[in-house]
Amino acid sequence: MVDTSVKLCDIQLKNPVIPASGTFGFGHEFAHWYDLNVLGAICLKGTTKDPRFGNETPRIAEAPAGMLNAVGLQNPGIEAVLETELPALRKLYSGPVIANISGFSKEEYVFCCEKADQSPHVDIIEVNISCPNVQSGGMSFGASAKDAGEITKAVRAVCKKPIFMKLTPNVTDIAEIARACEANGADGISLINTLLAMRIDIKNRKPVLANTTGGLSGPAVFPVALRMVWQVYKAVKLPIIGMGGVSCPEDVVEMMLAGATAVQVGASNLQNPFACPEIIDGLPPLLERLGVSRIAELIGAAHY
Amino acid sequence: MKKGSYIIENTQQIAKNTYRTRLKGDTSAIVAPGQFVNIALAGSFLRRPLSVCDWDEKGLWVIYKTVGKGTSALSKLEPGQKLDLLTGLGNGFDMELAGSRPMLIGGGVGVPPLYGLAKRLMKQGVRPLAILGFNTAEEVFYEKEFAELGCDVVVATVDGSYGQKGFVTDAMPQEGTTFFYACGPEPMLKAVYNRTNTSGQLSFEERMGCGFGACMGCACRTKYGAKRICKDGPVLMKEEVVW
Numbered sequence: 001m002v003d004t005s006v007k008l009c010d011i012q013l014k015n016p017v018i019p020a021s022g023t024f025g026f027g028h029e030f031a032h033w034y035d036l037n038v039l040g041a042i043c044l045k046g047t048t049k050d051p052r053f054g055n056e057t058p059r060i061a062e063a064p065a066g067m068l069n070a071v072g073l074q075n076p077g078i079e080a081v082l083e084t085e086l087p088a089l090r091k092l093y094s095g096p097v098i099a100n101i102s103g104f105s106k107e108e109y110v111f112c113c114e115k116a117d118q119s120p121h122v123d124i125i126e127v128n129i130s131c132p133n134v135q136s137g138g139m140s141f142g143a144s145a146k147d148a149g150e151i152t153k154a155v156r157a158v159c160k161k162p163i164f165m166k167l168t169p170n171v172t173d174i175a176e177i178a179r180a181c182e183a184n185g186a187d188g189i190s191l192i193n194t195l196l197a198m199r200i201d202i203k204n205r206k207p208v209l210a211n212t213t214g215g216l217s218g219p220a221v222f223p224v225a226l227r228m229v230w231q232v233y234k235a236v237k238l239p240i241i242g243m244g245g246v247s248c249p250e251d252v253v254e255m256m257l258a259g260a261t262a263v264q265v266g267a268s269n270l271q272n273p274f275a276c277p278e279i280i281d282g283l284p285p286l287l288e289r290l291g292v293s294r295i296a297e298l299i300g301a302a303h304y
Numbered sequence: 305m306k307k308g309s310y311i312i313e314n315t316q317q318i319a320k321n322t323y324r325t326r327l328k329g330d331t332s333a334i335v336a337p338g339q340f341v342n343i344a345l346a347g348s349f350l351r352r353p354l355s356v357c358d359w360d361e362k363g364l365w366v367i368y369k370t371v372g373k374g375t376s377a378l379s380k381l382e383p384g385q386k387l388d389l390l391t392g393l394g395n396g397f398d399m400e401l402a403g404s405r406p407m408l409i410g411g412g413v414g415v416p417p418l419y420g421l422a423k424r425l426m427k428q429g430v431r432p433l434a435i436l437g438f439n440t441a442e443e444v445f446y447e448k449e450f451a452e453l454g455c456d457v458v459v460a461t462v463d464g465s466y467g468q469k470g471f472v473t474d475a476m477p478q479e480g481t482t483f484f485y486a487c488g489p490e491p492m493l494k495a496v497y498n499r500t501n502t503s504g505q506l507s508f509e510e511r512m513g514c515g516f517g518a519c520m521g522c523a524c525r526t527k528y529g530a531k532r533i534c535k536d537g538p539v540l541m542k543e544e545v546v547w
C-alpha cells in the first residue's frame with residue numbers, strides 16, 4: 001500500500017488533492033457528483049467582506065487547452081459564507097477546509113481573515129492577493145513585494161490559524177514576492193492564480209469578455225505554474241500548495257517534485273466534475289509504478 | 305444530473321447550417337423539456353451546452369447551428385462515435401403553468417427545446433400554439449414536426465421569404481392564450497417580454513464554464529437576486545427577469 005497522505009503545516013491530508021478556489025463553489029454542487037470526503041481538503045470560493053455580484057457577462061471564454069474567466073469574485077460575503085455555506089458544507093464533509101479571502105483594501109483583508117480565523121469550520125486561510133488595490137491605483141497587491149508583505153503582516157496579526165498567501169503569476173520576480181510573505185509571517189504559499197489574458201471575437205471585433213481581460217487557467221498554464229512552484233521552493237522554506245493546469249495524477253507528481261506539498265485542481269473540475277476523485281484514484285497505481293511508497297517523499301525531490 | 309458516454313446514432317442536416325444529432329445513452333437524468341446537455345468535444349477544453357430537443361428511454365436529440373469550432377466538429381462526427389455528456393442540466397420549463405392554451409415562441413435554434421415541450425403538453429391534452437421565427441426560408445425547420453404533434457403552427461421569417469413576414473412578435477395573437485414559453489436570441493426574448501400580456505417563461509443563454517452551478521460563470525441579475533443560468537435557469541419566469 002502506498003501512503004498518499006501529506007501534512008500541510010500541522011494538518012493531515014489523506015491525499016494532496018484539493019479543489020481550487022472558485023471552481024468548487026462551497027462544495028454543494030459537487031456533493032451531487034461524489035462523496036466530498038475523498039478529497040484531501042476543500043478550498044472555498046473567494047470571499048469578500050460584502051456580497052458581490054461580480055463582473056458583467058460574458059465572464060467565460062475558451063482557450064487552447066484552457067479557459068479564461070472574469071467572474072469578478074461573485075460571492076455572498078463573509079457573514080453568509082461562515083454562517084450559512086460552511087455549516088451546510090460541514091453536513092456533507094468532515095475534512096480540512098481552506099477559506100479563500102479576497103479584498104480591495106488592507107482593512108477588508110484583515111476584517112475577513114479575522115472572521116475566518118474565528119470560525120470552527122476553517123482550518124487554513126488562503127489569502128488571495130491577486131486583487132487590485134483600490135486605494136493605490138488598482139495594481140494587484142500581489143504585484144509588489146511591499147504590498148504583499150504588508151497584507152501578510154496585517155492578516156498575521158489577527159490570525160492564529162495557518163495563513164497561505166496565494167500569489168499571482170503576473171509579476172516579474174515571483175521569488176521576491178514569496179520571500180516578502182515569508183518574512184512577514186506567512187505559514188505557506190499557494191500559487192499560481194490565473195494569468196492575465198484576453199480573447200477577441202473576430203466577427204464583431206470586440207473582446208469576448210465583458211471585462212475585456214480575464215484570467216487564463218487550465219492545462220495550458222501547467223508548465224508556467226510548475227516553473228513558478230520550482231522558483232518559490234528555491235526561495236523560501238514554507239510549504240507550497242501548487243496549482244495551475246493540474247488535470248491528471250502525473251501532474252500532481254510533477255508539481256510535488258517541483259516543491260509542492262499539496263496540489264489544487266481548478267479548471268479541470270469544470271470540464272470534468274469527477275476530475276478530483278479520478279486524480280486521487282490514479283495516484284496509488286502511478287506511485288507504485290514509480291516505486292514510490294510515500295507520496296510525501298516527492299516534495300521538492302527534483303531539486304539539486 | 306448525470307455524466308455518461310453517448311453514441312452518435314445519426315446526424316442530418318435539417319436546414320441551412322442546422323443539424324440534428326441523435327445520441328444514444330442514459331436519459332434518466334432528464335426530467336423536463338428545456339433542460340440541456342453539456343457536450344465534451346475533442347479539441348475544445350470547455351463543453352458545449354445544447355438544449356435537449358426531445359428524448360426517449362434510449363437516447364436524445366439535439367438540434368444546433370454550426371456557428372463555430374465545437375458545433376462544426378459535432379456535425380461532422382460519424383455514427384458510432386462516442387461522446388461524453390453531462391445530462392439533466394438546468395431547471396427546464398414548468399408544464400404546470402401552461403393553462404389551456406399556451407403559446408410557444410421560438411427563434412432560430414431556440415425552437416428545439418419547445419418541440420419536446422409541445423410533445424409533452426399534447427400528451428397532457430393541452431394544445432399549444434407554436435410561433436416559430438427564422439431569418440429566411442432556408443433556415444426554417446420543424447414546422448411539419450410541430451404540426452404532426454397536433455399543434456397549431458405559425459412560421460414567420462424576417463425577410464418574408466417563407467410564412468408570415470416579420471418577427472415572432474408580429475405573428476403573436478393579442479389574446480386567447482393562457483401562458484407563453486419562449487426560447488431564442490435575447491433581442492427576441494426582450495420583444496416577447498414587452499409584447500405579451502400573460503405570464504410566461506423565457507429560456508436564456510450564457511457562456512458557461514461548468515454548466516452545473518459551480519463556477520459562477522453564467523450569473524444573471526433577477527428581481528430575486530443573482531441566479532445562475534445553468535442551474536437556477538436557463539428558464540426564468542417573466543416576472544423575475546431584469547433587462
Ligand SMILES: Cc1cc2nc3c(=O)[nH]c(=O)nc-3n(C[C@H](O)[C@H](O)[C@H](O)COP(=O)(O)OP(=O)(O)OC[C@H]3O[C@@H](n4cnc5c(N)ncnc54)[C@H](O)[C@@H]3O)c2cc1C
Pocket residue numbers: 061062340350351352353354355356367368369370371372373374375376413414416417508509510511512538
Ligand atoms: C442552455 C443553452 C442551451 C443552448 N441550446 C442550443 C441549441 O439547442 N441549439 C443551438 O444551436 N445552440 C444552443 N445553444 C448555444 C450553443 O451553446 C452555442 O452555439 C455553442 O456553444 C457554440 O459553440 P462553438 O464552438 O460552435 O462556437 P464558438 O464561438 O467557437 O465557441 C466558443 C466558446 O463560446 C461559447 N459560446 C458561443 N456561443 C454561445 C452561445 N450562444 N451560448 C453559450 N455559449 C456560447 C462556446 O460554448 C465556447 O465555449 C445553447 C446555449 C445554452 C447556454
Ligand SMILES: Cc1cc2nc3c(=O)[nH]c(=O)nc-3n(C[C@H](O)[C@H](O)[C@H](O)COP(=O)(O)O)c2cc1C
Pocket residue numbers: 020021022023045046047069071073100128166192193194216217218219221243244245246264265266267268513519521
Ligand atoms: C472560474 C474560476 C474562478 C476562480 N475564482 C477564484 C477565486 O475566487 N479566488 C482565487 O484565489 N482564485 C480563483 N480562481 C483561480 C484558481 O483557484 C486557480 O488558482 C487557477 O485557476 C489555476 O488553476 P487551474 O489551472 O487548475 O484552474 C478561479 C479560477 C477559475 C477558473
Ligand code: FES
Pocket residue numbers: 511512513514515516517518519520521522523532533534535
Ligand atoms: S456555468 Fe458554471 S455556474 Fe453556470
